[in-house]
Amino acid sequence: MACAVSEASSLLAAGVGDRENHLVFHENHANPRRLIALTFAVVITACGSVGGGGSEEVVVSAAASLAGAFGEIESAFEELYPELDIVLNVGGSATLREQILGGAPSDVFASANMANMDLVIGGGFVTGQARPFASNSLVIAVPNGNPGQITGLGDFENEDLLIGLCSPEVPCGELATLLFAVSALTPLPDTVEPNVRSLLVKIEAAELDGGLVYVTDVSTSTAVEHVEMDMESPCTTYEIAALNSGRNEAAGALFVEFVLSEAGQGILAAYGFGSP
């Protein structure tokens, strides 16, 4: 009790907190039974989360646009191999590449373009081969109802519209740069997002009038519509490889095989991905 009083007076001196209430706070604070119960709970939770029933973890680093499809592939794979537990690490392909090159333990890398995969191979992280497993192309996405009344790619030069693009470092942005170069247009974006998911979220929220995202993003989202482009979008080839820098390369290879199998390819096609 003496402890509580002296703590209280030092709190007073520091002037932090509401004067009337802090003494009440301290009365309930030092209760040994509560402390023991809390420690118990923490220990049990910690024990429980470390490998439930001895399943092996397989870390899969997948490009942002694969989030939905790989979620389904994860469930199907875990049904086939119940002793394996897939941990999906989703992000921009460039971000994932940097993580892997920086030594992050990952068992599989699924990149949205070949350039990022080549850098990972160059770093010596792939013992086998990287295999193409899907393709994707760009499409103009607008919020439901098309508030900005975008009719085509030319509207991306309109200063008054709020346009978003992916950062040129990620495959989505790389494709966009290519597209604008080919169509001889100079876009005036208002934001350049680090990955396609964060761009999509802003279009879905109608904070942006439009943006260039993947065909697969538009086909699975209910909050965006797509606007036809009067030209064919360039496409990007996704590649996947098992990495030797993770803890479970063999399981990683199994996952790669599953993605390339009929079952995996079927799931990818259902999400709108093209063939590799």
Added chain:
Amino acid sequence: MSGRKIRQRPPLVIVVLGSIGVLLFLIPLIGLISRTRWSGLGSLLGSDFVFDALRLSLVTSLAATFLSAVFGIPVAWLLARVEFRGRAIVRGIVLLPLVLPPVVGGAALLFALGRSGIIGASLDETFGLVLPFSIWGVVIASTFVAMPFVVITVEGALANLDPRFEGAAATLGGSRSTVLRRVTLPMIRPALGAGLLLTWARAFGEFGATITFAGSLAGRTQTMPLAIFVALESDRDAAVAMSLLMVAISLGVLVVLRDRWWRTN
């Protein structure tokens, strides 16, 4: 009280833990310095990309500090001096950005002030004012995360002020504004200075709320932290150079101003 301090050897535990604590901060800094390519530094830092980012960071962080002072000091006053119902809850809400992940703060700002937000929609219709994806968005995001530092330090200082000084000044004929200007504010100056310094530092380093609310566009909203984030994946050397620049500026400001503002005597 004489100025002589009694020299005492600190306990070993304190020295050991304290040294580890200092190392925790020193080692990443050394890592950054070791990765720097000193030869190309000049050209890297002189590029438009870096210049734009630095200019934006300085302008927005200073604007955010100013706004934090303008709104934060009255809030601190109300919390410290005025008894009103729900004061504890208001204090909690105002200090929330200290605990909230910055990205959550940015998302919340978007829901409120974005074009389809509860207030943003009317702002857009009536004034044509769109806050996200503009430099004002950056300022607002930075103010949101940094203002609690002003509130918490000034409230503490005001609560600790001996009210007899202000009472004496009033008895001597000072009006409320005179008492405020000549007695209260000077007496809380060290705390206010420390609070403003922390506020500026927080605003200068702000990333999550900015990128979520204001987006990222070179020259308009891409402050230094955002530019470094982008450069980490495309041009590592530029990222390292800019990080070093931020560290140098921050260290300079914190070290130089600390002695002038922090000490209470």
